[in-house]
Amino acid sequence: xxxxxxxxxxxxxxxxxxxxxxxxxxxxxxxxxxxxxxxxxxxxxxxxxxxxxxxxxxxxxxxxxxxxxxxxxxxxxxxxxxxxxxxxxxxxxxxxxxxxxxxxxxxxxxxxxxxxxxxxxxxxxxxxxxxxxxxxxxxxxxxxxxxxxxxxxxxxxxxxxxxxxxxxxxxxxxxxxxxxxxxxxxxxxxxxxxxxxxxxxxxxxxxxxxxxxxxxxxxxxxxxxxxxxxxxxxxxxxxxxxxxxxxxxxxxxxxxxxxxxxxxxxxxxxxxxxxxxxxxx
Amino acid sequence: xxxxxxxxxxxxxxxxxxxxxxxxxxxxxxxxxxxxxxxxxxxxxxxxxxxxxxxxxxxxxxxxxxxxxxxxxxxxxxxxxxxxxxxxxxxxxxxxxxxxxxxxxxxxxxxxxxxxxxxxxxxxxxxxxxxxxxxxxxxxxxxxxxxxxxxxxxxxxxxxxxxxxxxxxxxxxxxxxxxxxxxxxxxxxxxxxxxxxxxxxxxxxxxxxxxxxxxxxxxxxxxxxxxxxxxxxxxxxxxxxxxxxxxxxxxxxxxxxxxxxxxxxxxxxxxxxxxxxxxxxxxxxxxxxxxxxxxxxxxxxxxxxxxxxxxxxxxxx
Numbered sequence: 001x002x003x004x005x006x007x008x009x010x011x012x013x014x015x016x017x018x019x020x021x022x023x024x025x026x027x028x029x030x031x032x033x034x035x036x037x038x039x040x041x042x043x044x045x046x047x048x049x050x051x052x053x054x055x056x057x058x059x060x061x062x063x064x065x066x067x068x069x070x071x072x073x074x075x076x077x078x079x080x081x082x083x084x085x086x087x088x089x090x091x092x093x094x095x096x097x098x099x100x101x102x103x104x105x106x107x108x109x110x111x112x113x114x115x116x117x118x119x120x121x122x123x124x125x126x127x128x129x130x131x132x133x134x135x136x137x138x139x140x141x142x143x144x145x146x147x148x149x150x151x152x153x154x155x156x157x158x159x160x161x162x163x164x165x166x167x168x169x170x171x172x173x174x175x176x177x178x179x180x181x182x183x184x185x186x187x188x189x190x191x192x193x194x195x196x197x198x199x200x201x202x203x204x205x206x207x208x209x210x211x212x213x214x215x216x217x218x219x220x221x222x223x224x225x226x227x228x229x230x231x232x233x234x235x236x237x238x239x240x241x242x243x244x245x246x247x248x249x250x251x252x253x254x255x256x257x258x259x260x261x262x263x264x265x266x267x268x269x270x271x272x273x274x275x276x277x278x279x280x281x
Numbered sequence: 282x283x284x285x286x287x288x289x290x291x292x293x294x295x296x297x298x299x300x301x302x303x304x305x306x307x308x309x310x311x312x313x314x315x316x317x318x319x320x321x322x323x324x325x326x327x328x329x330x331x332x333x334x335x336x337x338x339x340x341x342x343x344x345x346x347x348x349x350x351x352x353x354x355x356x357x358x359x360x361x362x363x364x365x366x367x368x369x370x371x372x373x374x375x376x377x378x379x380x381x382x383x384x385x386x387x388x389x390x391x392x393x394x395x396x397x398x399x400x401x402x403x404x405x406x407x408x409x410x411x412x413x414x415x416x417x418x419x420x421x422x423x424x425x426x427x428x429x430x431x432x433x434x435x436x437x438x439x440x441x442x443x444x445x446x447x448x449x450x451x452x453x454x455x456x457x458x459x460x461x462x463x464x465x466x467x468x469x470x471x472x473x474x475x476x477x478x479x480x481x482x483x484x485x486x487x488x489x490x491x492x493x494x495x496x497x498x499x500x501x502x503x504x505x506x507x508x509x510x511x512x513x514x515x516x517x518x519x520x521x522x523x524x525x526x527x528x529x530x531x532x533x534x535x536x537x538x539x540x541x542x543x544x545x546x547x548x549x550x551x552x553x554x555x556x557x558x559x560x561x562x563x564x565x566x567x568x569x570x571x572x573x574x575x576x577x578x579x580x581x582x583x584x585x586x587x588x589x590x591x592x593x594x595x596x597x598x
Contacts, residue, residue: 057354058354058355058356059354059355060355060356064354066351106382107382107383107384108382108384115354116350116351116354116379116383116385117378117379117382117383118378119378120374120377120378122343123343123347123374123375123378123379124347125347126343126344126345126346126347126348126350126351126375126379127347127348127350127351127354127379128351129344129347129348129351130347130348130349130350130351130352130353130354130359131351131352131354131355132351133336133348133351133352134351134352134353134354134355134356134357135355137312137333137334137357138355138356140355156343157341157343157344157347157375160339160341160343160344161341161344161347161348163339163341164338164339164341164344164348167339168336
């Protein structure tokens with residue numbers, strides 16, 4: 001378990017990694033990655049019961065995490081590396097030929113920590129449900145966590161999965177949506193308004209919580225509450241409020257940084273706003 | 282000539298249902314999923330015997346494929362079943378990313394493939410599924426020819442690690458293969474030896490090919506008949522050993538000639554022993570309503586069609 005101060009240090013380094021990884025190859029998705037750095041740091045260091053040093057695809061008796069919005073691979077890879085799934089030096093290979101750190105998560109290169117490919121949106125929640133069902137059949141009491149983007153909820157497959165999970169009482173699943181309100185073409189409410197997500201998920205039969213994705217104490221409190229709510233038999237959905245580009249003033253809440261990287265000057269400026277707490281890779 | 286006989290006609294989807302039940306008895310990790318088609322895909326017996334291992338997904342095929350992929354994590358062997366059109370073209374990207382690219386041990390067990398769905402018409406008569414599935418890296422594609430082979434296919438699939446597409450049909454067809462026969466994924470079966478022409482068939486057309494060979498024999502034409510149940514990986518060794526002997530080939534399948542068995546055979550021949558080939562299949566059109574036999578006849582997927590193709594290809598030798 002890490003202290004809040006230690007988690008903040010890790011998240012700051014993760015954000016530096018995100019900027020450096022994407023700037024280096026001038027491709028990738030820094031905005032959403034920066035927004036989820038606190039949540040994934042909290043989840044991997046203080047919440048999930050996992051065995052980073054002996055990664056097994058089967059994940060028996062471990063909590064599992066599935067990244068449905070695979071384009072935020074930079075934050076996923078950085079957190080996995082800091083947690084010990086693989087060497088931090090490997091972050092320098094992101095999106096390069098022969099790298100295990102493919103543009104979007106892949107299992108074809110056997111990167112520890114990744115259990116399914118994602119990138120084509122809308123599929124992760126179904127996969128998470130499947131993994132949760134297997135845990136139930138195996139008598140494995142561990143939990144399954146799934147992160148998806150808010151824009152991603154425009155994909156219809158999600159709603160098939162949302163309907164199923166409540167109807168079939170998949171109560172070992174916590175789904176978190178990165179509610180930053182932005183997607184490639186602009187604000188989510190302008191592109192295709194998701195409406196009231198709480199009301200929608202409740203109508204589908206889920207238990208819904210809200211979370212501040214940049215407040216570690218709140219993240220732990222809400223995730224604990226989520227675990228308690230699972231005992232009532234229904235899956236839990238968490239609307240996680242985040243800021244795209246969090247941590248860098250000129251990137252915050254700017255949808256252009258969904259999939260645009262920083263140029264050399266911007267990179268320097270961005271890194272000047274993030275403490276190098278644990279040493280750059 | 283070797284004589285093949287049968288005592289009853291049965292559907293290959295029922296061979297799947299029986300095979301799934303047996304596979305589930307043998308291996309507790311076998312699970313079954315369907316999208317509101319339990320009786321049609323012949324999962325009733327399995328669902329009654331193993332209710333906790335039967336996942337009714339509802340009419341949501343994309344979710345079914347994703348759930349199946351996720352269930353492999355932790356060791357389950359999911360058989361995901363619906364009509365072949367909804368099991369492939371409707372969910373191609375889900376299969377591509379969550380199953381094939383993710384190398385998940387999912388068995389896509391698709392029934393009601395091809396023209397012989399009959400009266401339902403083109404929306405339900407998928408003729409492109411073999412092509413779509415074989416194009417996915419790592420995907421194994423199997424098309425059994427009768428009930429017994431469908432049963433053996435299903436048992437073999439449960440023991441084979443890796444993503445698989447299993448193509449079963451709706452109508453009853455002669456059940457002529459033996460359950461005692463050795464069945465191996467990727468190994469074609471030489472049904473009839475001959476020297477003038479090689480007829481390579483898959484699925485429902487295998488029996489038809491045998492009947493055509495009998496008629497050809499009466500005309501003095503010696504046809505070799507091969508059952509290729511596994512389209513991918515293709516048994517190139519068996520095909521080439523036959524073709525080198527006969528010097529010409531006819532393929533027969535209930536599928537678009539683009540992307541099917543004939544296409545796979547032509548690919549191999551073109552790269553090794555260029556050989557005259559006639560590909561009998563559906564000629565790049567959609568199906569329509571009709572009885573299965575009317576539809577097969579319209580597309581010449583019958584004995585006469587195979588014989589005509591043989592005569593054509595013999596002239597090209």
